Amino acid sequence: MTALLPDFYARDVLDVARELIGCCVEFNGAAGIIVETEAYHEREPACHAYIGLTPRTRTLFGPPGRAYVYRSYGIHALLNAVCEPTGVGAAVLIRALEPEVGLEAMRERRWRSRGMPKRRPSDSELCSGPGKLTEALGIGLELNGTDLSAGAVRILSMAERRPSSILSGPRVGITKAVNLPWRFWIGDNPYVSRPRTATAAIVPSSS
DNA sequence: CATGGGATTGACT
DNA sequence: GTCAATCCCATGC
Numbered sequence: 001m002t003a004l005l006p007d008f009y010a011r012d013v014l015d016v017a018r019e020l021i022g023c024c025v026e027f028n029g030a031a032g033i034i035v036e037t038e039a040y041h042e043r044e045p046a047c048h049a050y051i052g053l054t055p056r057t058r059t060l061f062g063p064p065g066r067a068y069v070y071r072s073y074g075i076h077a078l079l080n081a082v083c084e085p086t087g088v089g090a091a092v093l094i095r096a097l098e099p100e101v102g103l104e105a106m107r108e109r110r111w112r113s114r115g116m117p118k119r120r121p122s123d124s125e126l127c128s129g130p131g132k133l134t135e136a137l138g139i140g141l142e143l144n145g146t147d148l149s150a151g152a153v154r155i156l157s158m159a160e161r162r163p164s165s166i167l168s169g170p171r172v173g174i175t176k177a178v179n180l181p182w183r184f185w186i187g188d189n190p191y192v193s194r195p196r197t198a199t200a201a202i203v204p205s206s207s
Numbered sequence: 208c209a210t211g212g213g214a215t216t217g218a219c220t
Numbered sequence: 221g222t223c224a225a226t227c228c229c230a231t232g233c
């Protein structure tokens with residue numbers, strides 16, 4: 001269980017999105033296994049980097065292996081891993097985690113969140129969405145640009161726990177480039193954000 | 208400087 | 221199924 005290094009991220013964002021499934025996100029004593037991701041790339045209009053280099057997209061065009069954290073709908077912080085070489089705007093959105101460590105702290109943060117769920121969130125409600133997992137872990141905008149290899153938020157490879165099969169399909173919640181099958185998730189995993197029809201199944205090679 | 212649109216979520220009809 | 225909450229920042233005047 002070691003932190004993924006920048007070279008891992010400095011590749012095709014689709015490969016990174018697939019391979020991040022099964023890895024572990026850790027922050028502030030809490031951790032979870034990535035069960036759902038989405039890829040974004042500057043050449044397609046759903047990506048923030050599509051419009052080019054602006055103050056907002058600065059992190060996306062920066063070095064690979066950094067966290068791109070931005071505010072969504074004025075409310076939620078969404079966590080991405082910057083990919084591809086410096087100068088290329090691309091990132092993987094972390095959309096859901098299977099909670100592993102610090103469940104009670106996650107529950108506490110989700111319990112007293114804005115929007116305040118009426119009942120205590122169950123385990124499968126803690127991190128089953130991109131806004132939920134940042135809230136559960138306590139990840140905020142101040143972590144934008146930080147190093148995912150050696151910073152406060154880390155992503156660790158989990159060699160002993162590679163998923164057997166991964167499904168792919170269209171990304172969630174976007175209005176542009178809606179047909180690209182750039183969402184990846186573990187089929188039948190109860191911690192995925194929303195059940196959806198897959199358009200393809202990926203069986204990882206044994207290598 | 209004013210406006211408008213989200214890579215969402217939880218509550219409610 | 222519908223809807224509001226709420227803020228960063230791109231765009232346009």
